[in-house]
Amino acid sequence: MEGNPIHFGIIGCAEISRKVSRAMSLAPSATLSAIGSRSIDKAKRFAVENGLPEAVNVYGSYEEVLDDPTVEAVYVPLPTSMHVQWAVAVAERKKHVLLEKPTALNVADLDRILEACESNGVQFMDGTMWVHHPRTHKMKELLSDPNRFGELRSVHSDFAYCGDAQFLENDIRVKPDLDGLGALGDTGWYCIRSILWANDYELPKTVTALQGTYFNKAGVILSCGASMVWEDGKVATFHCGLRINLVMDVTVHGSNGTLHLNDFVIPFKETSAPFTFGTKNGWAELSLGWRPLPSEHVVETDLPQEAYMVEEFVRLVKSIKDSGSKPDSKWPTISRKTQLVIDAVKASIDKGCEPINVVS
Incomplete structure (x- = not known):
């Protein structure tokens, strides 16, 4: 630039x-x-x-x-x-x-x-x-291909890690006066963003918290999940938390294809990021395997994803300045939609897992 x-x-x-x-x-x-x-x-x-x-x-x-x-x-x-x-x-x-x-x-x-x-x-x-990683743009190209991916049907996202005893006692993310959303705001934000990303940021019609939300003694969420439903029948689920071994999975299902990645929040390696994509998969003879096999993709980068984020922000700032x-x-709108779903999940948890309509 x-x-x-x-x-x-x-x-x-x-x-x-x-x-x-x-x-x-x-x-x-x-x-x-x-x-x-x-x-x-x-x-x-x-x-x-x-x-x-x-x-x-x-x-x-x-x-x-x-x-x-x-x-x-x-x-x-x-x-x-x-x-x-x-x-x-x-x-x-x-x-x-x-x-x-x-x-x-x-x-x-x-x-x-x-x-x-x-x-x-x-x-x-x-x-x-x-969302600023070049891999994310490559994946969106595949999800936008009607022949290879087809129509979006469902998304599942997981992001959790296991905080040690000191973290779970002292970190700001478990303090109601500092980060009162707990795991929902920390790891759940990423899950919800991934689901909205796959849906081209179309908001779901309803959000329903899953049973089993876990709170610490101060009432802060340490793990939770939710399901979402769209007007046209698309569905999504997520789970987030601070109490299980590190997981960062997203699976996106279409009528013709499936995308899967295991490191969506932080890539395994800073300068390369993998994912798999299968299209029109079926059983091999005698159901002894898959045909065709999902393809493996690796996107190489010159910069870490946080530097790409900074560069995108700078591009917008320079457009204003120059x-x-x-x-x-674009980005304020996406942030607001993510926050709306966060609010709906929290409301559903507070109301005993009742479905909550998402109103923009």
Whole structure:
């Protein structure tokens, strides 16, 4: 991408900030200008431990990052309960907002953020990285082929990992005052996004939580699942959690084809990402195997998926900065649809697994 890089600030030194700051150093069109924490010592330690250049401004408050005149866009990796306050503050400083997922505790809070971004003419994007991977674009090409894949019929998505005793006691994702959505907001966000992605972001008609939601003693969700139904009969299910061995599976079923991958959130390898795709499969003679076999695909990349995310965000920001374009509505719309389904799952859980109509 031609021209000067877009200068980023980061507010908060969460673990994910390490990954995104590295992405900013790898993305050709981005540069990190400032990092801020509520503690100057923590911010300085983050800068040293992550090898940030001396030119990066290090601050002991979030406000100083927002007030830094070199900063054009801000990455916000703070706990979900703090998103409205700080994402709105970023937008009101006329700086573009890259917001970690889940974007908010509910869609009403997200709407406050999106309204602030729209009224201040700044770009919004959430931090869901895998949708920017070149593999994701390749898979969508296959799913869009009516001959090879046919009509979409069902999707199943799993994302879970097993937190240790210290994590399950102390991590912000298990604290009701910090990330009250728990596993639903953390791993469930990715599952729901994958289901919507496969459905070209068409919202389901109804969402029904599955029996067996597991809560910690503070009432935060540690594992849950849900089913979804569309007007035309398509269905989807997902399971998410913080209590089982690492799994990141998506299976997409069509009338003619099936797509499957085992590492949709974070690829097994940074520079190559596999998936399998079968089309018009059947039994071999005497049912001794499959014919034809599913094909194996590997998409090689030059950059990690988080750097592609940063590059896409920069592209949109530069369009506003250089051409006077309005902020692109694609990613805010996708974020809002994901949040709507999150809200529906939560409502269904709260109502004893009743079906919830999804209203945009």
